[in-house]
Amino acid sequence: MFFKVNELSKQAGINLETIRYYEKIGILPIPQRGPNGYRLYTEEDVKQLNFVKTCRTFGLSLGEIKQLNSLQQNPINRCQNADELVALHLKQIDEKIHRLYEVRAILENMLGCSGDDVEHCKVINGLKRIVRNEGVRN
Numbered sequence: 001m002f003f004k005v006n007e008l009s010k011q012a013g014i015n016l017e018t019i020r021y022y023e024k025i026g027i028l029p030i031p032q033r034g035p036n037g038y039r040l041y042t043e044e045d046v047k048q049l050n051f052v053k054t055c056r057t058f059g060l061s062l063g064e065i066k067q068l069n070s071l072q073q074n075p076i077n078r079c080q081n082a083d084e085l086v087a088l089h090l091k092q093i094d095e096k097i098h099r100l101y102e103v104r105a106i107l108e109n110m111l112g113c114s115g116d117d118v119e120h121c122k123v124i125n126g127l128k129r130i131v132r133n134e135g136v137r138n
Helices: 005-012 016-025 043-057 062-073 079-110 122-133
Strands: none
Touching: 005 016, 005 043, 016 043, 043 062, 062 079, 079 122
């Protein structure tokens, strides 16, 4: 059974532009075309898009998803490669969590509006001080 791109989009819950982009960067294989020139997709394409959506839900980048695709397409690849990829991703998540806790602590210290005018606002002045002293770190 074949799907046109609109049907694939509905089946997978992914918009048309994203599907075309995934084809362009190699996350989704280039589909065959029917006699009328329309792209024709299969149930495997739906499964692949669902795999990609699941990976994106876990915060994996498109590059990481491409690596996982490459691993699963070659049966002689070792599972350890996928483990290493996910271990690195977990490390990045832990670093983000740490930075978010730092940001949270800074913002908590800025709370405490005294009811004065904006010129004396702890939030605005605190943010200005950070920009002046450090800039924003990503």
